[in-house]
Amino acid sequence: MTLNVKKAELHCHIEGAASPALVKAQARKYGADVSTFIADDHYVWSDFTEFLAAYDGAAALFRSEEDYALLARTYLEGIAAQNAIYAEIFVSPDHAAAAGLTAEAYLNGLGEGIEAARSATGIECRMIIVGVRHLGAEKVEAAARLAATRPHSLITGFGMAGEERFGRVADFTRAFDIARDAGLGITIHAGELAGPESVRDALDHVRPSRIGHGVRASEDPDLVRRLADEGVVLEVCPGSNLALNVYPDITSHPFDALRREGVKVTLSSDDPPHFHSSIGHEYQLVADAWGYSSAEMTGFTKTSIEAAFVDEPTREILLGQLG
Numbered sequence: 001m002t003l004n005v006k007k008a009e010l011h012c013h014i015e016g017a018a019s020p021a022l023v024k025a026q027a028r029k030y031g032a033d034v035s036t037f038i039a040d041d042h043y044v045w046s047d048f049t050e051f052l053a054a055y056d057g058a059a060a061l062f063r064s065e066e067d068y069a070l071l072a073r074t075y076l077e078g079i080a081a082q083n084a085i086y087a088e089i090f091v092s093p094d095h096a097a098a099a100g101l102t103a104e105a106y107l108n109g110l111g112e113g114i115e116a117a118r119s120a121t122g123i124e125c126r127m128i129i130v131g132v133r134h135l136g137a138e139k140v141e142a143a144a145r146l147a148a149t150r151p152h153s154l155i156t157g158f159g160m161a162g163e164e165r166f167g168r169v170a171d172f173t174r175a176f177d178i179a180r181d182a183g184l185g186i187t188i189h190a191g192e193l194a195g196p197e198s199v200r201d202a203l204d205h206v207r208p209s210r211i212g213h214g215v216r217a218s219e220d221p222d223l224v225r226r227l228a229d230e231g232v233v234l235e236v237c238p239g240s241n242l243a244l245n246v247y248p249d250i251t252s253h254p255f256d257a258l259r260r261e262g263v264k265v266t267l268s269s270d271d272p273p274h275f276h277s278s279i280g281h282e283y284q285l286v287a288d289a290w291g292y293s294s295a296e297m298t299g300f301t302k303t304s305i306e307a308a309f310v311d312e313p314t315r316e317i318l319l320g321q322l323g
């Protein structure tokens with residue numbers, strides 16, 4: 001049982017954390033129809049493109065500061081009950097804008113939810129602004145410029161999500177330069193659906209300290225060695241990878257092989273209700289597959305906290321909670 005293991009996740013898209021029940025409640029509030037992407041109490045999609053459409057459909061139903069406060073609070077209190085002590089959420093001002101919400105209202109709402117969850121449970125959370133790759137380099141650069149102004153005190157990182165097979169990483173270098181120059185932590189989705197060349201491009205053009213997923217780097221031994229040598233941390237989301245059919249089952253998943261090669265691996269849920277994942281589920285999944293001890297499981301949490309985009313005093317407090 002891994003319930004007692006203290007946990008942390010570095011990779012969860014806040015719009016992707018909205019449960020079908022919550023989205024249905026939002027749909028009732030705004031008189032909207034969700035039948036194209038929710039049936040009964042589950043999301044309906046059959047490939048990555050349809051998943052992104054379901055994600056966008058859910059996001060469109062969060063339209064006010066209070067909607068986002070409720071979403072952040074619900075997600076964080078849920079994972080605190082699984083013994084999570086820290087989380088980073090990907091926040092997407094482009095999704096807020098598409099729902100008619102200013103970046104200020106969006107981030108303030110999320111910030112209120114984060115503070116409420118912290119008061120109720122003690123969980124710490126920081127926000128990573130993401131640009132959406134398939135919206136193009138100009139939009140991603142605009143997201144980076146916004147992030148660089150530090151529009152909220154809990155914004156500590158910048159990243160890029162969306163369709164990895166769109167464009168070339170080199171097209172987005174300037175966005176990441178802007179964010180890095182502003183002192184933000186850098187992460188990028190790569191090696192989720194696209195192969196090792198996508199991870200290599202990300203390392204060469206973006207110089208991230210962390211990579212979202214990165215699991216397909218496992219197909220290239222030289223690249224695995226490079227990740228280990230450079231200490232790049234992978235935000236591994238095994239349940240997401242299984243749901244999207246990147247691997248047929250957990251025993252085929254490279255999490256343990258990467259760990260044995262010396263790559264720093266961490267565990268996250270990605271978009272929990274879409275992938276039937278959660279931080280608690282991910283810890284249990286890998287523990288069942290590879291028989292890790294509690295100390296090894298706590299080691300994954302330690303790696304997450306060491307790689308977190310958080311101030312040093314808070315990092316020390318979090319590390320102290322691991323005992």
Ligand SMILES: Nc1ncnc2[nH]cnc12
Pocket residue numbers: 013016055161162163164189192240270271
């Ligand atoms: N798993 C994922 N990959 C890329 N972009 C995303 N946006 C939300 N979830 C995502």
Ligand SMILES: [Zn+2]
Pocket residue numbers: 011013161189212270
């Ligand atoms: Zn992701």
